[in-house]
Amino acid sequence: MHASTQQDGPAASSLTPLVTIDAVMQQVAEHKGCGTQGGSGKASCGSAAGQGDLPTEIWEKVKNHPCYSEEAHHHYARMHVAVAPACNIQCNYCNRKYDCANESRPGVVSERLTPEQAAKKVVAVASTIPQMTVLGIAGPGDPLANPAKTFKTFELISQTAPDIKLCLSTNGLALPDHVDTIARYNVDHVTITINMVDPEIGAKIYPWIFWNHKRYTGVEAAKILTDRQLQGLEMLTERGILCKVNSVMIPGVNDQHLVEVNRAVKSRGAFLHNIMPLISAPEHGTVFGLTGQRGPTAQELKALQDSCEGEMNMMRHCRQCRADAVGLLGEDRSAEFTTEKIMEMEVAYDLDGRKAYQAKVEEERVAKVAAKHEELATLAGESSDITLLVAVATKGSGLINEHFGHAKEFQVYELSTAGAKFVGHRRVDLYCQGGYGDEGSLETVIRAINDCHAVFVAKIGGCPKDDLTKAGIEPVDGYAHEFIEKSAIAWFKGYLEKVASGALEHQPRGDAAIRQGALIVAA
C-alpha cells in the first residue's frame, strides 16, 4: 500500500471535529499552574503529578497511560508490538543493522510480528500483567510507513481487548495521510518525534527521507519533513487526539534550538514535550556514534527541560524503550513473551479481572497522593532557597521498595520547600548480583547519581553505604517500603532543620553522567 493512495485531507474527513476537546486543548496549552517562573517549582502540573487542575476529559485520557502521566508510570504498564519494521526516513542516531537482545533503545527489536501474532501477544500479556493498559506501535521502523500492518493490528486488538488504549509513535512524515484512519481506529495518543523546525538543523540530523516515491536529501528533505510533522500535529489536535512530541537532544546540533521546537509544538496543541538525551555509543554503529557526537550530561538535559517547562508540560520519565518492550517503564519483560511462548499460551481475556485489579491500583494511588499531601502540609511555613536532588531505588507503585544493589535505575526527585518533584531517572548497571559487591559498578552508580544529595533505598549493605557517604551522597534506608514523595519531603524537612541549626552545611553537588551502553538484563 502506498502512502499517496491514502491521501484524504481534512475536508474529506467523515468525522466531526471534536470542538469541545479542541477548546480544552487550548485550555491545556494556556494552563498556567506548572510554570517554573516565580520559583515555586510546583509539581501540581497535570502530566507530572495527579490531576491537579487538568481538565477532567484530558485527565481521563492520560491517567492510566504510563507514557503520558508521570504518576501513572509507577502503576501502569505498556507494551509495544513490533509489527512495523519499514521506515521512510534515515536518522543519524539510528542504525537498523544493529540488533542485540540486551540492547535497550528505540528502533531495536528481537523479532518482528505479524498483526495476528501481535494481537495474540497483547491478549497474553494483558492476562498476565493486569496493569498493562496501553498498547503502542513504535516501529522498529515507522508505524505509518507500514500502514496496513499497523492498522490491522489496531483493528484486531480493539476486537479482543477493547479496554486497552491504542497509541503510536511516528516520525510524522506520512502522518497527514493517515490522520483520519488514526481517528477512525480510536487511537487516542500519538507521539511525533520532532527534532527541529529549522531545515538547516534538520539536514544535520536526517541524511535523507523517502517521500512520494523519491529520496530527498539535505535541507530539501528536512524542509519536507518539518512541514509534514507540523501539519500532522495540527490535524491531530484539531481532532482531539492527544499528542506528545519527542525530541532527541543533540548537544551542539539542536540543543538550544529545542526551545524553539517547544514553542512551535505548543502553539499547535501538543500536550506534552519529551526531551530525551541522544544515545550515541560507538558500538551501536550509528552515524552520531561513529562521528563521536556526544550526548548531554544529566545537568544539561535537566536545564533544557526546565527552561521549556514554563511553556508546557515536560515529560521526564521516558525510558527510551525498545519497540518490543513489555511491562512497567524501566522494566522489560519481553523475554517472557516471545512468539514461541505466546503461541503455546492458552489465554482467555478476563476483562472483569483486569478491572478489579486496576481498581486496587487506584486505591494505592489515592493513598500515595494523600500521604504526599499530608507530608507536604508539614512543610508549610518553611522557607528556604535550598533546592536539591535525591535518587530513589524503586520497583514501582510509588514506593521506596528496591535494594540499592538490585536497582537497575534510580528515579530522581527535586526537593524544595514547594515539595518533591520527579525530574528524571538514571539507568545504572546492576551493582550487585548474587549478594556481593563489585567496586567498578558502584563507581558507575555514583557517577550516575553524582548530582544527588541522598539516595533512598529499601536496603543497602555496609560497604556501599560507606562509599556513598564518602562521595557525599547520603544513603537513606530509614523509609523502606514507604511512599517516595512523602518520605523525601520528610527527609528534606530534617535536612533543612540540620542546616538551620548549623549541624550541616549545604553544599552544591556536581554533574552526573547519562548511561549510554546496553541495558544488561540480570541473568
Place this chain on the structure above:
Amino acid sequence: MALKIIASQCTSCSACEAECPNVAISEKNGTFVINPKKCTECLGHFDAPQCAAVCPVDNTCVIDTSYPRYQLPA
C-alpha cells in the same frame, strides 16, 4: 535486467517490498529477494529504483550485473 539485494546487509525491514511497482520483492529465509524476471529497475514507473531509494542500508539494493540492463519495450 534487474536489481538484487545483498542478503548479508539486508535488515529485513520490508520497506522495499511495499514500494516495488512490479511486486517483484518477497521474503525468503529471513531476508528479502528480488525476482529478476519481474524487476524492471523501475523504468517507466519512477525516476529511480524504489528499493534502493528506500533501503536504510547503503549499497544493499544494487544492479545485478549477471543480467543485461533492463530495456523498456519499444
